[in-house]
Amino acid sequence: MTTDVDLTTAVSQQFPSASPRASLDCPAFNILAAEVPAILQYLRDAQGFDFLTDLTAIDWTAEKSPRFTVIWHLYSSGQHRYVRVAADCTSATEPVMPSVTGLWAGADWHERECYDMFGIIFTGHPDLRRILMWDGYPYFPLRKEFPLAGLPAALPDAEISAETGAGVIAAPMMGGPFVAIPGQPMSAAEPRAKDEAWSEHSEKTV
Amino acid sequence: MVTANSELTYNSKIEGDIIVTRADAAINWVRTNSMWPMPMGLACCAIELMASAASRFDIARFGAEVMRFSPRQADCMIVAGTVTYKMAPVVRRIYDQMAAPKWVIAMGACASSGGMYRSYATLQGVDRIVPVDVYVSGCPPRPEALLDALMKLQAKVKREPSAAKLLHP
Numbered sequence: 001m002t003t004d005v006d007l008t009t010a011v012s013q014q015f016p017s018a019s020p021r022a023s024l025d026c027p028a029f030n031i032l033a034a035e036v037p038a039i040l041q042y043l044r045d046a047q048g049f050d051f052l053t054d055l056t057a058i059d060w061t062a063e064k065s066p067r068f069t070v071i072w073h074l075y076s077s078g079q080h081r082y083v084r085v086a087a088d089c090t091s092a093t094e095p096v097m098p099s100v101t102g103l104w105a106g107a108d109w110h111e112r113e114c115y116d117m118f119g120i121i122f123t124g125h126p127d128l129r130r131i132l133m134w135d136g137y138p139y140f141p142l143r144k145e146f147p148l149a150g151l152p153a154a155l156p157d158a159e160i161s162a163e164t165g166a167g168v169i170a171a172p173m174m175g176g177p178f179v180a181i182p183g184q185p186m187s188a189a190e191p192r193a194k195d196e197a198w199s200e201h202s203e204k205t206v
Numbered sequence: 207m208v209t210a211n212s213e214l215t216y217n218s219k220i221e222g223d224i225i226v227t228r229a230d231a232a233i234n235w236v237r238t239n240s241m242w243p244m245p246m247g248l249a250c251c252a253i254e255l256m257a258s259a260a261s262r263f264d265i266a267r268f269g270a271e272v273m274r275f276s277p278r279q280a281d282c283m284i285v286a287g288t289v290t291y292k293m294a295p296v297v298r299r300i301y302d303q304m305a306a307p308k309w310v311i312a313m314g315a316c317a318s319s320g321g322m323y324r325s326y327a328t329l330q331g332v333d334r335i336v337p338v339d340v341y342v343s344g345c346p347p348r349p350e351a352l353l354d355a356l357m358k359l360q361a362k363v364k365r366e367p368s369a370a371k372l373l374h375p
Contacts, residue, residue: 133327134292141326150326157295164298166334168291171324178322 007047007083014046015039021086028084033070036087036098040072044103049074049083052100055110057118061144067092068120072100089120099124117142149173229369237281237307237368238360239269244280244304246297249287251314251346258349265349268356277303282359283336284352288316289329298335309363311355312338315345 004027011018011029018039021028031039043049054073061067066088074083089095099122100107111122112131119140122128129135134156139146153168155161216225243265247255258265259273266272274280277300289297301310312332315321318341320330332338339362340355347355 132292139326146326148325155295156292157299160295160298160335163302164335166294166329168326169330171320171326171328171330173324176324178324 004081010047011039011042014042021084023084026082026084028086031085031087033087033090033097036070036072036085037100037103040074040085040100040103043074043083043085047083048076048078051075051077052104052107052110053082055100055107055114057114057120057142059118059142059144062092065092066090068095068118070097070114070120095120097122099128101125116140119143148177230367233368233372234364234366238363241268241270241281241309241356241360241363242272242274242279243270243311244277244283244300245273245275246283246285246300247287248285248289248293249314249316251286251317254346254349255284255286255313255352258352263349263353265353265356268353268360270356277301278305280304281307282309282311282356284311284313285317285332285336285338286313286346288321288323289332289335290327291329292327294329294332294335297332301336307368309339309359310336311340311342311352311359313342313352313355314347315343318343321345 007027008020008029012020015031015035015038017035018029018031021030029039051074052072053075054071056071058069058071059067060069068089069086070089072085074085075081076083087097089097095118097120099111101111101122102124108126109131111125112127112129114120115122115125115128116130116132117140130137133141136154136156138153139151141150147170149170149172150168151170155164155167161167245252245255257263270282277283281304283301283304285297301308310332312318316323316328317332318338320328322345324330329335340359342351342355344351
């Protein structure tokens, strides 16, 4: 069984562009977007990381460059250990990343969710549609500039929209988000707004 | 010798086969006591809805005995759970497919107001797309609360001017 150090040296020898990434648990690498399929295939076939446990992204806010980082978590069912791989998207306005659906069929829905929430386009994906929000929803909800309450938009069905006159609204937050503060009596620990000084009827002062 | 009539009930042998009542009372009596629910179970409230249909609480005692999964055969849509914007047109379409007269119970905090889901994805109250007759508080409400809502709805239906509505819709 190879150790974490062995894995790190093997990957950096095989792919000089890959650099170790700060990590508190499993070995992690920063890699280039162009090398994603090659490195992940190497990890799967040569190092035995046969299971893609998670695929997600980070939005570092619009001011940062690179803005989006895509993260893969791989698990080795033979060695019982994980590895984390991260790659930055070069463009902040049209983030693009190679798809790994060719390596793991299970990446399909992960990449669709990642596209749905962050707007990252996975090139080579067989069917890159939204998976949680509906087709035609104009925003990417997990981007940092998107408010939790949401932004006004049209309902998925134009006919129902015309019939009811309803649409997607910014949810009334009423001083929320509502959070429970643990370690207090039940009366004080129930979910409540952190700042109750304002609501949808009175503007926030600070 | 003449004896007092001790019969308290209607005797068709004496009175004939005629009952006199108001059309509203007769129609509402029928509607009230066979109100079949359309279970719009979307989240955990649906579990309590199932419990109220099961033997311990037995919603059948109030005439709502049979959950109809076809909207054509249902009278009362019970929206039990969180309605997302993606689901909202489906809920409205099923409501439209129900035959009149029809009623809606918003069961629980989510269906009534969006509940704890103050977010971009959740419809902030099902009354934005369908007319709600009774709101039930709770997260989720106890089955007793749903039974109470059904009784409230029945009391409401009993007050409706049904005959006038049928003649002049």
